[in-house]
Amino acid sequence: MVELSLLIHTDLCFGCQACEVACKQENHLGVGPRWIRVIEAGPKEIGGELKMSYIPIRCLHCAKPVCEQTCPTGAIHKRIDGIVVLNADLCTGCKACIEACPFGAPQLNPETKVVGKCTLCVHRIDKGLEPACVAACPTRAIHFGDINRLTELKRKDSANSIFW
Amino acid sequence: MGKNNNGIFSSICQACHMSCGILAHVTDGKITKIEGDSEHPWSQGMICPKGIAYQQVVYHPDRLLHPLMRVGERGENKWQRVSWDEALNHIALKLLEVKEKYGPESIAACCGGNPRRSMPATRFLTESIGSPNWAYSDAFYCWGPHVIAENATYGGRITSDTNIDSCNSECILVWGGNPVHTHTVVARDIMRARARGAKIVVVDPRLTATASKAHIWLQLRPGTDAALALGILNVIMTEGIYDKEFVRRWCTGFEELKGRALSYPPEKASEITGVRAEDIKKVARLYAKAKPACLYLRVGNELIFNSTQSSRAIACLIAITGNIDVKGGNLFPCLPKGTMGRMFYVKKEWRLPDEIEEKRIGAKEFPLLSGPRAPFGLFHTPLLIKAMLTEKPYPIKALIAANNLCVSLPNTREICEALKHLDLLVIYELFMTPTAELADFVLPAATYLEIDELIDRYPNYITARRKIIEPVGECWDELKITDEIVKRMRLKFTPWPELQARGWQGYEDFRLKETGLTFKDIKTGEYVFGPMEYKKYEKNGFGTPSGKVELYSSIFKEFGYDPLPHHVEPFESPTSTPELAKQYPFILITGGRTIAYFHSLGHQVPWLRELVPDPLIEIHPDEAAKLGISDGDWVWVETPRGKGRIKQKAKLTRALHPKVVHSVAHWWYPERFTPDHGLWESNINVLTYSDPPYEPICGTCAMRGLLCKIYKGAEV
Numbered sequence: 001m002v003e004l005s006l007l008i009h010t011d012l013c014f015g016c017q018a019c020e021v022a023c024k025q026e027n028h029l030g031v032g033p034r035w036i037r038v039i040e041a042g043p044k045e046i047g048g049e050l051k052m053s054y055i056p057i058r059c060l061h062c063a064k065p066v067c068e069q070t071c072p073t074g075a076i077h078k079r080i081d082g083i084v085v086l087n088a089d090l091c092t093g094c095k096a097c098i099e100a101c102p103f104g105a106p107q108l109n110p111e112t113k114v115v116g117k118c119t120l121c122v123h124r125i126d127k128g129l130e131p132a133c134v135a136a137c138p139t140r141a142i143h144f145g146d147i148n149r150l151t152e153l154k155r156k157d158s159a160n161s162i163f164w
Numbered sequence: 165m166g167k168n169n170n171g172i173f174s175s176i177c178q179a180c181h182m183s184c185g186i187l188a189h190v191t192d193g194k195i196t197k198i199e200g201d202s203e204h205p206w207s208q209g210m211i212c213p214k215g216i217a218y219q220q221v222v223y224h225p226d227r228l229l230h231p232l233m234r235v236g237e238r239g240e241n242k243w244q245r246v247s248w249d250e251a252l253n254h255i256a257l258k259l260l261e262v263k264e265k266y267g268p269e270s271i272a273a274c275c276g277g278n279p280r281r282s283m284p285a286t287r288f289l290t291e292s293i294g295s296p297n298w299a300y301s302d303a304f305y306c307w308g309p310h311v312i313a314e315n316a317t318y319g320g321r322i323t324s325d326t327n328i329d330s331c332n333s334e335c336i337l338v339w340g341g342n343p344v345h346t347h348t349v350v351a352r353d354i355m356r357a358r359a360r361g362a363k364i365v366v367v368d369p370r371l372t373a374t375a376s377k378a379h380i381w382l383q384l385r386p387g388t389d390a391a392l393a394l395g396i397l398n399v400i401m402t403e404g405i406y407d408k409e410f411v412r413r414w415c416t417g418f419e420e421l422k423g424r425a426l427s428y429p430p431e432k433a434s435e436i437t438g439v440r441a442e443d444i445k446k447v448a449r450l451y452a453k454a455k456p457a458c459l460y461l462r463v464g465n466e467l468i469f470n471s472t473q474s475s476r477a478i479a480c481l482i483a484i485t486g487n488i489d490v491k492g493g494n495l496f497p498c499l500p501k502g503t504m505g506r507m508f509y510v511k512k513e514w515r516l517p518d519e520i521e522e523k524r525i526g527a528k529e530f531p532l533l534s535g536p537r538a539p540f541g542l543f544h545t546p547l548l549i550k551a552m553l554t555e556k557p558y559p560i561k562a563l564i565a566a567n568n569l570c571v572s573l574p575n576t577r578e579i580c581e582a583l584k585h586l587d588l589l590v591i592y593e594l595f596m597t598p599t600a601e602l603a604d605f606v607l608p609a610a611t612y613l614e615i616d617e618l619i620d621r622y623p624n625y626i627t628a629r630r631k632i633i634e635p636v637g638e639c640w641d642e643l644k645i646t647d648e649i650v651k652r653m654r655l656k657f658t659p660w661p662e663l664q665a666r667g668w669q670g671y672e673d674f675r676l677k678e679t680g681l682t683f684k685d686i687k688t689g690e691y692v693f694g695p696m697e698y699k700k701y702e703k704n705g706f707g708t709p710s711g712k713v714e715l716y717s718s719i720f721k722e723f724g725y726d727p728l729p730h731h732v733e734p735f736e737s738p739t740s741t742p743e744l745a746k747q748y749p750f751i752l753i754t755g756g757r758t759i760a761y762f763h764s765l766g767h768q769v770p771w772l773r774e775l776v777p778d779p780l781i782e783i784h785p786d787e788a789a790k791l792g793i794s795d796g797d798w799v800w801v802e803t804p805r806g807k808g809r810i811k812q813k814a815k816l817t818r819a820l821h822p823k824v825v826h827s828v829a830h831w832w833y834p835e836r837f838t839p840d841h842g843l844w845e846s847n848i849n850v851l852t853y854s855d856p857p858y859e860p861i862c863g864t865c866a867m868r869g870l871l872c873k874i875y876k877g878a879e880v
Contacts, residue, residue, distance in 0.1 A: 052376040123434040138352040
């Protein structure tokens with residue numbers, strides 16, 4: 001089973017927001033919808049030190065998407081490769097998915113009056129390219145691929161960091 | 165190059181100074197997408213929001229497309245579209261009249277830090293006319309102080325954005341800058357260095373994006389950079405952990421510097437700066453013992469009242485640790501042999517005769533900024549602005565500017581007033597701005613995607629910024645504008661016969677003439693590399709009077725300045741003016757950069773404005789609570805000497821010391837078409853100062869380390 005996904009190493013994200021604007025350019029989005037958005041978290045005192053992090057928030061392409069279950073028109077479905085896609089032609093803009101998603105991923109597009117969300121740049125993937133946010137990230141903080149492979153890589157990184 | 169074709173073409177971005185490689189997708193002669201170019205030797209595919217969003221600059225509905233002539237009163241924003249010929253004829257005639265009546269020096273030209281070809285374009289205009297009054301107008305507080313300090317110390321520059329070899333460094337000291345937002349490629353390199361174990365130290369009053377990734381963050385009190393650097397020098401010198409061999413062979417004045425540093429023990433430096441003494445010691449040992457280490461120095465250290473001397477202290481720090489021009493340290497450039505770098509014309513051999521340079525505004529007051537012996541020779545902007553108003557020391561009657569002075573420089577009110585006094589104001593621009601609104605003529609400039617240009621960049625290559633599309637509307641290359649003006653004045657493009665013969669179209673070939681290459685050779689998108697050499701001083705010594713690194717500066721001594729670096733308390737601070745600080749309790753820093761904008765540029769670009777929609781003032785939540793200010797409230801800001809007040813939106817954050825607030829600078833509202841584009845509402849430079857006291861060497865007006873008060877009650 002393939003389950004395509006993004007995996008973000010937040011330690012490498014320094015909040016430049018190139019992913020946000022690259023996503024907009026790729027998906028022809030105007031002002032309003034931000035399918036990936038970097039949130040500045042903190043600064044907050046942790047262990048006597050002031051810490052600040054940048055967390056890119058986007059659709060997580062859930063294994064059991066609540067947005068899909070909630071959508072009354074069947075506009076949302078999870079593909080066999082794991083990508084959760086939204087068919088704008090079927091969307092009525094009822095916002096049930098916005099209400100259901102715990103991450104705020106689906107967003108109403110003020111121009112089209114229907115909901116949009118991250119597609120993992122499925123049109124690029126089909127051409128063998130990386131999603132736009134992945135390609136634009138200067139620190140390679142955003143990884144793309146089958147979640148099982150990404151998890152394996154993360155295990156290796158983790159082992160290395162413990163070893164050193 | 166791909167003018168009306170379809171395809172993907174490479175060029176060099178100019179959304180800021182970094183010059184990253186880009187790929188522009190073109191359909192029917194129109195740019196549809198901009199991506200990073202993985203073939204670029206430095207950026208390697210990296211791109212930032214400003215770079216991606218540049219297509220929204222090129223095709224913005226408000227972009228200036230035709231020359232405009234003022235028909236209403238100055239500032240009324242009433243214009244008539246005119247032909248290039250008509251505009252240029254009027255301008256040339258008026259310039260001749262001013263030159264005849266008041267002398268060539270009454271005509272000034274300037275550019276800002278704007279990333280366009282404005283710098284040579286405005287410079288050549290004054291050279292042709294024979295006026296000494298040209299400047300990169302922000303230099304007296306940005307770029308100028310460290311260039312003066314480093315020239316006096318080493319005879320060259322080594323701390324700029326492109327001179328640090330972080331990729332090969334074991335310790336990177338980021339001083340007064342936030343490269344994540346300003347030089348994202350540098351920040352990326354720092355992250356790579358960190359991943360392989362290099363230590364990162366950030367000196368900044370704010371916990372910036374860069375500081376959030378550092379191993380050590382030194383939160384100093386604004387304006388006390390020299391005391392911190394001297395405290396670090398003290399530790400390194402007293403513990404004997406400096407590079408003894410380098411100091412012995414290549415430095416003069418070590419004992420004198422040590423004598424000065426001894427008066428800044430870490431405990432005293434701590435008292436002045438607010439940084440803990442143990443942290444000063446820790447950083448001193450880390451930086452001195454890491455071999456090699458590099459230091460990235462930015463305007464946090466320059467927008468302060470002690471700008472030049474603090475840059476000198478830092479220059480000495482780099483020297484005694486032996487990090488000059490070594491792999492992983494701070495580098496002198498090594499471009500392909502014979503290349504004339506992009507600012508070659510500030511060098512002595514290309515400048516006007518001394519007797520003309522002596523007339524430059526500021527030459528008497530700040531000879532190392534404005535005099536014939538200054539490393540670049542630029543007017544002092546506040547004094548030039550005052551000369552427009554007072555006609556002292558002589559009248560300034562015409563200005564050709566390629567920047568947005570009213571927004572970007574201190575004391576907006578005075579600048580607007582002064583510009584209204586001119587007989588002629590001409591602006592080269594992409595958009596109508598609050599400054600352009602005061603002009604007689606506004607001339608539409610081309611963007612980087614519409615012109616060809618030679619690029620020389622870090623650390624050792626040249627390449628072509630290639631024209632991708634035809635200029636939109638009637639926009640022109642700024643060199644062409646200048647050429648067409650001077651031609652109509654019956655003058656030559658430059659006073660240099662060789663470039664005169666080539667004309668403005670031959671400018672790139674002129675810069676390459678000693679290399680054996682022509683622009684055509686590299687226009688294919690080639691990168692031509694110079695050999696990567698280190699310790700170049702071993703061949704020729706340093707470009708100082710002694711040929712060595714001058715820790716005790718003979719140039720400063722000659723000009724009557726302290727030859728050793730020292731700390732000066734900010735002229736307004738809780739320490740120097742305690743009574744004033746009761747009324748104005750916050751220490752104000754202005755103009756920390758955001759990822760979205762380059763100085764005053766980009767506020768009209770939808771994808772960028774969305775990232776930073778409002779002018780923010782950062783306040784510590786504990787202090788905000790005392791004032792009843794909540795996150796997102798619009799608040800009023802006042803300074804002791806600024807007239808009036810401005811409003812900004814409060815962002816509550818623990819990134820600052822409770823007594824320090826940070827106000828975003830360069831704010832204007834391009835979307836408001838009423839005259840002045842909301843210039844007076846939220847622009848912090850309405851409240852900054854252009855009057856003395858000036859920093860004595862570079863003439864800096866402090867814009868960080870002032871006092872202010874904040875109160876609620878402003879409406880949107």
